[in-house]
Amino acid sequence: ETGVTQTPRHLVMGMTNKKSLKCEQHLGHNAMYWYKQSAKKPLELMFVYNFKEQTENNSVPSRFSPECPNSSHLFLHLHTLQPEDSALYLCASSQDPGGDGANVLTFGAGSRLTVL
Amino acid sequence: GQNIDQPTEMTATEGAIVQINCTYQTSGFNGLFWYQQHAGEAPTFLSYNVLDGLEEKGRFSSFLSRSKGYSYLLLKELQMKDSASYLCAVRDSNYQLIWGAGTKLIIKP
Numbered sequence: 182e183t184g185v186t187q188t189p190r191h192l193v194m195g196m197t198n199k200k201s202l203k204c205e206q207h208l209g210h211n212a213m214y215w216y217k218q219s220a221k222k223p224l225e226l227m228f229v230y231n232f233k234e235q236t237e238n239n240s241v242p243s244r245f246s247p248e249c250p251n252s253s254h255l256f257l258h259l260h261t262l263q264p265e266d267s268a269l270y271l272c273a274s275s276q277d278p279g280g281d282g283a284n285v286l287t288f289g290a291g292s293r294l295t296v297l
Numbered sequence: 298g299q300n301i302d303q304p305t306e307m308t309a310t311e312g313a314i315v316q317i318n319c320t321y322q323t324s325g326f327n328g329l330f331w332y333q334q335h336a337g338e339a340p341t342f343l344s345y346n347v348l349d350g351l352e353e354k355g356r357f358s359s360f361l362s363r364s365k366g367y368s369y370l371l372l373k374e375l376q377m378k379d380s381a382s383y384l385c386a387v388r389d390s391n392y393q394l395i396w397g398a399g400t401k402l403i404i405k406p
Contacts, residue, residue: 183339221305223396224384271339278392283328286394288339 184208187272187289195297196262202292204255204272210287212278213255215247218269218291230255231278262296269293299323301397303385308403309375317370317383317400325390331359331370332384334399340384343370372402380404 185206194200206213215227229237230249244266246258255272273286302320309315321329328347334340346352346361346368358371372379385397 183341185339221398223301223398224386224394226394283330283345285330285342285345286332286340288332288341290337290339 183287183289185272185274185287185289187270187292189292190290191293191295193295193297194259194262196264198262199258199260201259202257202270202272202294204257204289206253206255206272206274206287208274208287210274210276211252212275213249213252214273214275214286215255215257216271216273216288218271224271227257229278236278259294262294264296267294267296299389299395301385301387301395303383303397303400305398306401306403308405309372311375311377311404311406313375314371314373315375315402317372317385317402319368319370319385319397321366321368321385321387321395321397323366323387323389323395326363327388327390327392329359329361329368330386330388330394331368332386333381334384335381343383375404377404377406 188203212231217225227241228247233249244261248256269291271291272289275284275286300322331343332340333343344359351360356373361368382399382401384399386394
């Protein structure tokens with residue numbers, strides 16, 4: 182257990198479905214992140230929230246919609262996805278997204294998404 | 298563009314030493330990170346280097362040369378549980394993390 186919990190761990194959905202991924206952190210961190218991890222590719226940063234405010238959106242398609250109701254919870258709403266969106270979606274949190282210092286990321290175990 | 302290079306896969310023997318290299322070209326530098334990721338699990342933080350030199354932490358050490366854009370992760374006395382992917386990441390001048398694709402390390406008995 183890392184202190185960052187993601188549900189569900191596995192999700193299979195059709196291209197017309199709507200589903201959501203959930204992330205919860207129990208570390209008292211101020212920043213939360215969504216990353217996409219595809220096989221043999223670098224981690225792709227999708228969204229960053231700092232104190233519940235979205236501070237980054239890395240040109241992510243609108244079929245991915247994040248929501249951060251408070252500093253401990255983060256959602257990724259999925260709608261009309263494409264097969265190429267199949268990947269591992271990782272949530273992470275950190276104390277402070279900017280500035281000096283290590284600002285180590287703590288990751289959840291991920292949600293494995295398969296789009297049929 | 299910004300780029301992090303690390304080998305895709307390496308194989309080593311239990312009890313031996315292995316060095317995983319990482320080279321980078323980024324817009325500025327504000328630290329280099331190594332993370333370990335076991336299959337099906339969360340990436341976990343291993344080390345952080347911001348100054349040149351070697352940082353030792355038990356069986357794991359991480360080295361940085363900023364002038365060469367180069368780092369390595371050294372694993373000693375390898376154990377089967379060290380079989381995992383090792384991710385190198387550099388924080389650039391905008392404090393953005395640039396990630397490598399990871400090195401899958403296979404440990405054989």
